[in-house]
């Protein structure tokens with residue numbers, strides 16, 4: 477049995493720590509900063525077993541050197557097609573990462589869009605997806621195309637509905653303001669805003685979130701829904717012909733959106 481613990485970093489990043497009950501070590505996903513990880517390890521008398529990286533951005537990979545320095549010979553998994561100093565195990569879609577210390581195997585998926593080599597890790601109904609999917613939002617397209625991002629999100633949409641999604645940032649409340657602008661009549665979004673406001677008022681994370689909830693509330697997973705298509709058409713004054721068109725203009729709308 478594993479617990480997944482958020483270690484907050486920077487302003488709104490989460491470094492996800494996989495902690496085995498009664499175990500002696502943890503694995504971390506996207507340690508952008510070594511310091512909060514080392515503090516967590518020290519406070520809980522644990523060591524580090526493995527590092528997994530979803531993409532090259534510094535706020536997800538910046539802690540590799542300091543952690544590898546302190547914990548020699550631990551595996552550092554990350555996307556083979558990105559230049560990330562310190563990776564020991566480059567991975568790509570189809571690879572399976574065995575983490576025997578956690579009795580867990582993780583499947584690697586290529587999910588380009590936010591960056592070109594971005595990967596996700598999926599296993600035991602948990603998805604670690606970095607900056608590709610956020611609760612009620614998605615990552616900006618810094619390197620990839622809308623076509624790539626839509627294909628990546630479609631891969632995530634095919635996972636089991638009860639998949640617990642662990643995203644790289646606490647952006648949920650801001651994303652919901654945009655989601656409600658797109659779909660003002662969506663009752664799931666209204667209910668989610670109330671729930672998320674209550675969590676944030678107590679400084680609790682809004683993650684993980686289930687795929688089932690995201691399919692009801694995340695406009696970027698809803699580009700084939702008539703309500704979303706109509707909203708984007710009205711906003712752009714265009715007639716849109718494909719989910720990729722809808723996604724492209726929805727993403728551009730969000731990029732300009734001020735709540």
Ligand SMILES: [Zn+2]
Nearest residue numbers: 531533590607
């Ligand atoms: Zn990023």
